[in-house]
Structures are given as C-alpha cells and as structure tokens.
Amino acid sequence: MTRHIKNLPPKARARYLASCDRFAADKNKPPTRKQARAWLDPIRKAFNEIKTGEVDSHRGYAITRIHHADNDFSRIDHAINGFVALIERLMPDFDVATITRVSKKLENGVLIEPSEVQLAKVALDRRAGRILRKYAA
Numbered sequence: 001m002t003r004h005i006k007n008l009p010p011k012a013r014a015r016y017l018a019s020c021d022r023f024a025a026d027k028n029k030p031p032t033r034k035q036a037r038a039w040l041d042p043i044r045k046a047f048n049e050i051k052t053g054e055v056d057s058h059r060g061y062a063i064t065r066i067h068h069a070d071n072d073f074s075r076i077d078h079a080i081n082g083f084v085a086l087i088e089r090l091m092p093d094f095d096v097a098t099i100t101r102v103s104k105k106l107e108n109g110v111l112i113e114p115s116e117v118q119l120a121k122v123a124l125d126r127r128a129g130r131i132l133r134k135y136a137a
Contacts, residue, residue, distance in 0.1 A: 005017070039083070042074070043064070043076070043124060044125070045064055045065075046064035047121040047124065048121075049064070050062065050076075050112065051121070056073070058075075061076075061109075062075065062076040062106055063075055063076065064079060066079075075106075077103045080099055080102065083099070084096045084099055098116070098119045101116065101120075102116055102117065102120040
C-alpha cells in the first residue's frame with residue numbers, strides 16, 4: 001500500500017488514507033435490525049415448520065429457504081450452526097446447548113421431540129431479542 005502512495009503529496013496522501021479509514025469503518029459497523037432479523041428469520045421459520053411437522057427436506061435433511069424472493073435453500077442444521085457461531089463470538093456468556101443439541105440431532109438424522117423444538121425456539125428468540133437490542137443499530 002505505501003508503495004502506491006509513496007510519491008503522493010502529503011495532502012493527497014492524507015486524503016487517500018482518510019478515505020481508506022472511512023471505507024474500513026463502514027465495513028465494521030454493527031448489523032442493523034433488518035440484517036439481524038434477516039439472519040434469524042429462516043431459522044425461526046424452520047423451527048415453526050418442524051413444530052407443525054411440515055418441514056421441507058432434500059436427501060433426507062431438513063432444509064429452509066434462505067430468502068423468500070429467491071430459490072436458495074440451506075440445511076437447517078447448517079443455519080443453526082452459523083447462528084451458534086455468531087452467538088459464541090458476540091455473546092460468549094450465553095448458553096447455546098439446547099440449540100446445539102437440536103442441530104446435532106438434525107445433522108445425524110435423529111427424530112426430535114416437540115419439547116426440544118420448543119425449548120430451542122424459546123432459546124433462539126431470547127438470544128435474538130438480546131442481539132437486536134444490544135448490537136443492532
């Protein structure tokens with residue numbers, strides 16, 4: 001980087017470095033409420049589908065649509081694992097054991113009890129509320 005701006009005059013160099021800092025600051029902003037909801041909605045929808053017994057599946061794995069406007073699908077256990085990784089990074093003091101247990105059962109093809117789904121959904125909603133209040137602008 002310094003090789004490219006080495007020959008710039010001091011004012012131009014300062015302007016360039018300031019624009020680089022602004023670009024980096026834009027990338028490090030906390031998620032908005034809309035983004036946080038968009039990340040969590042597919043998992044919530046999947047838990048509701050599991051509770052009703054009408055979940056979509058592909059090759060024996062439960063799947064959910066990532067966005068309502070396109071045809072991208074993801075395995076529910078992969079979506080849950082991504083959410084758990086996010087929670088562990090942002091809020092390491094939260095217990096994600098119930099959600100992880102459901103994810104492992106889905107991954108291994110083990111039947112899930114309705115009470116486990118309800119507990120996982122309650123835990124997900126609780127974490128989601130805290131994330132929206134704490135991190136979303």
